[in-house]
Amino acid sequence: MSTPLLEVRNVVRDYTLPRPxxxxxxxxxxxxxxxxxxxxxxxxxxxxxESGSGKSTLARTVMALDRPQEGEVRIDxxxxxxxxxxxxxxxxRKFQAIFQDPYGSLDPRxxxxxxxxxxxxxxxxxxxxxxxxxxxxxxxxxxxxxPAAADKYPHEFSGGQxxxxxxxxxxxxxxxxIVADEPVxxxxxxVQAQVLNLMMDLQERFNLAYLFIxxxxxxxxxxxxxxxxxxxxxxxxxxxxxxVFDGPRHxxxxxxxxxxxxxxxxxxxxxxxxxxxxxxAASGAAGAGCPYEPQCPLAQPLCSMEAPALRLLAPEHxxxxxxx
Amino acid sequence: xxxxxxxxxxxxxxxxxxALVSLVWTPYSPTAINIAKKLxxxxxxxxxxxxxxxxxxxxxxxxxxxxxxxVSVVAVAVGAGIGVPLGALAAARGGMIDNFVMRLTDLAFAxxxxxxxxxxxxxxxxxxxxxxxxxxxFNIPVFARLTRGSSLGLWKREYVLAARCxxxxxxxxxxxHVLPNIGHILIVQATIQFALAIVAEAGLSYVGLGTQxxxxxxxxxxxxxxxxxxxxxxLAVFPGxxxxxxxxxxxxLGDGLRDLLDPRIRRQR
Numbered sequence: 001m002s003t004p005l006l007e008v009r010n011v012v013r014d015y016t017l018p019r020p021x022x023x024x025x026x027x028x029x030x031x032x033x034x035x036x037x038x039x040x041x042x043x044x045x046x047x048x049x050e051s052g053s054g055k056s057t058l059a060r061t062v063m064a065l066d067r068p069q070e071g072e073v074r075i076d077x078x079x080x081x082x083x084x085x086x087x088x089x090x091x092x093r094k095f096q097a098i099f100q101d102p103y104g105s106l107d108p109r110x111x112x113x114x115x116x117x118x119x120x121x122x123x124x125x126x127x128x129x130x131x132x133x134x135x136x137x138x139x140x141x142x143x144x145x146x147p148a149a150a151d152k153y154p155h156e157f158s159g160g161q162x163x164x165x166x167x168x169x170x171x172x173x174x175x176x177x178i179v180a181d182e183p184v185x186x187x188x189x190x191v192q193a194q195v196l197n198l199m200m201d202l203q204e205r206f207n208l209a210y211l212f213i214x215x216x217x218x219x220x221x222x223x224x225x226x227x228x229x230x231x232x233x234x235x236x237x238x239x240x241x242x243x244v245f246d247g248p249r250h251x252x253x254x255x256x257x258x259x260x261x262x263x264x265x266x267x268x269x270x271x272x273x274x275x276x277x278x279x280x281a282a283s284g285a286a287g288a289g290c291p292y293e294p295q296c297p298l299a300q301p302l303c304s305m306e307a308p309a310l311r312l313l314a315p316e317h318x319x320x321x322x323x324x
Numbered sequence: 325x326x327x328x329x330x331x332x333x334x335x336x337x338x339x340x341x342x343a344l345v346s347l348v349w350t351p352y353s354p355t356a357i358n359i360a361k362k363l364x365x366x367x368x369x370x371x372x373x374x375x376x377x378x379x380x381x382x383x384x385x386x387x388x389x390x391x392x393x394x395v396s397v398v399a400v401a402v403g404a405g406i407g408v409p410l411g412a413l414a415a416a417r418g419g420m421i422d423n424f425v426m427r428l429t430d431l432a433f434a435x436x437x438x439x440x441x442x443x444x445x446x447x448x449x450x451x452x453x454x455x456x457x458x459x460x461x462f463n464i465p466v467f468a469r470l471t472r473g474s475s476l477g478l479w480k481r482e483y484v485l486a487a488r489c490x491x492x493x494x495x496x497x498x499x500x501h502v503l504p505n506i507g508h509i510l511i512v513q514a515t516i517q518f519a520l521a522i523v524a525e526a527g528l529s530y531v532g533l534g535t536q537x538x539x540x541x542x543x544x545x546x547x548x549x550x551x552x553x554x555x556x557x558x559l560a561v562f563p564g565x566x567x568x569x570x571x572x573x574x575x576x577l578g579d580g581l582r583d584l585l586d587p588r589i590r591r592q593r
Contacts, residue, residue: 063489089491097489105482109504119490169486 003077005176005209006039006062006095011071013057013233031057033233034071041176044203044210046224046241048217048256054233055213059181062211063097064088075177093123096170100182102162106154112165113150116140119173139168142205143198160191164198171202177209184219196223217260221245226316229253232291235310237324239317249313249324251296290322298323329580335573339566343393346386354383355538363556372562375545376552381559384540385566391452391535392542392570396521398456400514403463408510410464411471412502415479416494426472429465437462438527445533455534459524463517470513474506508585515578519571526567542567 013032019025031054039045049055060066062073064080072079075094083091096119099105106115116136137147143164154162163183170178183199184192200223202208214220220227221241228238229252237250248254289304290296296303302322310320351371358378366373372381414425432440441458448454478484478501487497522542528534529543537544542563549560 060485063485065485065488092489092491095489097486099482099485101482105486107483107501107505110500118487118492122487122490122492122496166486169490 003074004038005041005043005076006037006211007074007077008035008037008058008062009072009074010034010036011058011061011068011073013054013061013066013068031233032061032068035230035233035235036071037228037235037238039177039209039211041209042203042207043226044212044224046220046227047211047213047230048215048220048227049230050215050256053230055215055230056181057233058230059097059179059211059213063095063179064092089123093119093173094175095177095179096173096175098163098166098170098178098180098183101186102159102166103154103186105166106162108154110153111150112140112152112154115154115165116150116169116172119169123173135172136168139172142171142202143168158191159187160195163187163191163195167195167198167202171206174206175208177211179211179213181213182215183212185214185216192219199223217245217256229256234291234320236292236321237317237319238310239314239319243314243317249317249319250292250321251298252292253319255295290320292321326580326583328576329584332573332576332578332580335569336577339389339570339573340393342386343389346383346390350380350383350386352380352383354379354387354540356380363552363559365556365558373556373558375548375559376556379540381545381562384545385542385562388540388542388545388563389566389570391539392522392525395452395456395459395525395534396518399459399463399521399524400517402457402460403517404467404510404514407464407467407469408471408503411468411473412475412498414468414472415475415502416498422472425468429468432462432465438524441524441528442531442533445528450528450533450536452535452539455525455528458528459521463521466517467510467513470509471506474509475502478502478505508582511585512578512582515574515581519574519578522567522570522574 011032012030012034014028014030017027017029019027035054035058037045047055047058057066061068064073067081072081074080075091078087078091080088080091110118113133113136116139117132120132120135133150136150140147140149145161145164145168149157149161149165154165157165166183180199184195187195196219199210203210210223212220212224224241226239227241227244228235229244229250230236231252237244237248237253244253245257248257288307290299290307293299293303300323306322308320308322310318312318313324356379358374360378361370361374362376362378364370364374364378370380370382372385375381375384410425414422440462441455444458444461445451445454448457475498481501484497484501487501492500525534525541526543526546529541530547532544532547534543535541545563546560546567549556549563552559
């Protein structure tokens with residue numbers, strides 16, 4: 001097999017917590033416990049999990065914004081964290097990002113032209129800049145905005161239009177990978193659909209790969225080919241999106257899938273599904289056993305003694321559970 | 325346009341205008357001594373009267389405005405020129421550098437500002453130049469703290485993350501994204517520091533450590549007038565009024581600018 005576009009290998013990320021007092025030792029909180037992923041060109045991989053599970057940290061690590069303590073992130077086989085500053089800048093042309101908040105991700109004092117040209121000016125320095133304004137027009141057209149938008153300012157646009165501008169900025173250097181951290185969660189549902197459709201069109205047109213981070217399973221089902229479920233900084237299940245959501249193997253995935261509100265269902269039997277509620281991250285106290293064991297409805301004595309490894313259950317579908 | 329911006333702008337413009345006119349014209353020479361005409365009240369010949377040496381008070385106030393403004397401009401420029409980069413550096417890098425810069429400003433804040441200025445001018449010798457430096461030095465921590473505090477939040481914004489994804493470095497992000505977005509805060513603070521510097525210069529000159537005679541200065545005029553407070557009480561009133569108007573005008577201007585430059589308010593227009 002050829003090298004995948006994105007390969008995340010055993011990434012471990014610790015955050016140093018603020019010291020409780022001047023003289024105590026700094027305490028580290030492990031946010032990612034050895035995460036590995038691969039993503040091929042033109043594919044899309046969803047990352048789902050609850051808040052605090054490490055989704056966004058993973059996104060920042062993939063975008064080379066947050067150096068992990070261990071492990072590597074490879075884009076086209078190049079380890080981002082081993083590159084020199086100049087080489088990293090060259091590599092950044094291959095991956096760009098879209099963020100959650102369409103109001104916070106565009107500098108209010110910059111015109112749309114300046115916002116979109118920032119990656120071009122920075123990443124393509126030394127290359128002829130003659131065609132830049134043509135390219136801004138092209139990319140605005142690709143995201144469904146008129147070329148006249150280039151001379152306006154972010155506050156003149158709606159949330160959905162701003163997210164289109166953010167997509168245009170990510171697209172302008174023609175990256176192979178776009179890391180999208182909750183790109184539609186801040187938008188109205190009707191606008192969400194438009195932006196998702198746009199993202200899928202662009203994927204086809206430019207052969208983009210998406211690393212799509214979301215807590216919204218419905219959105220992930222629409223846009224991704226494969227999905228990885230992350231819980232307390234570990235991937236607990238990974239596989240083709242439909243297969244994982246229709247036949248979840250890990251009890252945490254089962255709880256997530258069941259927690260999606262469905263019209264009418266369960267309204268009469270409210271008391272029943274009390275299992276699988278939010279597990280507040282108590283990840284500091286990781287013992288030898290399965291990290292999900294305290295919340296798991298299926299826990300057996302084995303679970304508190306031995307942590308299950310991610311193992312293949314079906315072709316391309318794996319889960320980290322002794323009983324999956 | 326708000327009323328405070330209008331009034332503050334007019335008062336400030338009047339004082340700056342007076343200082344500018346004094347460069348080319350004053351009714352009398354501010355240093356010409358005429359003992360025969362000493363301690364006269366306001367009249368058509370001497371608009372604001374004369375002092376104990378028969379010098380024209382109005383001319384002295386005009387030239388004093390020039391000195392006050394020069395000292396304040398340089399002092400605020402020194403404070404902002406060093407303080408803003410320090411604060412921006414602390415916010416951009418965080419960690420040890422941030423701690424170091426902030427402890428330095430704590431140290432500077434621990435000494436009363438005017439007292440420090442008195443010590444500095446006492447050590448390096450009295451004079452307008454040392455007064456500028458002394459007032460400038462205690463402006464540094466003010467600007468450093470303000471810049472750091474208001475940029476810290478911006479470094480967490482997603483547009484800064486996007487800029488980092490575009491491969492921009494800390495300095496480029498500071499110049500392109502951080503400083504333009506806190507510019508309005510800095511401008512408002514500068515007008516307030518400007519007013520404080522005028523008071524500080526007057527204070528230093530009052531105790532004889534600022535502008536040196538025969539150059540007139542508002543603070544020195546107050547000090548001189550003190551001796552004749554019973555014979556010629558108006559002599560103390562005019563420089564006092566000049567200081568009051570300058571400070572009031574600048575404060576109103578700062579308030580008005582804050583409202584004008586606040587992006588949240590601007591968006592609603």
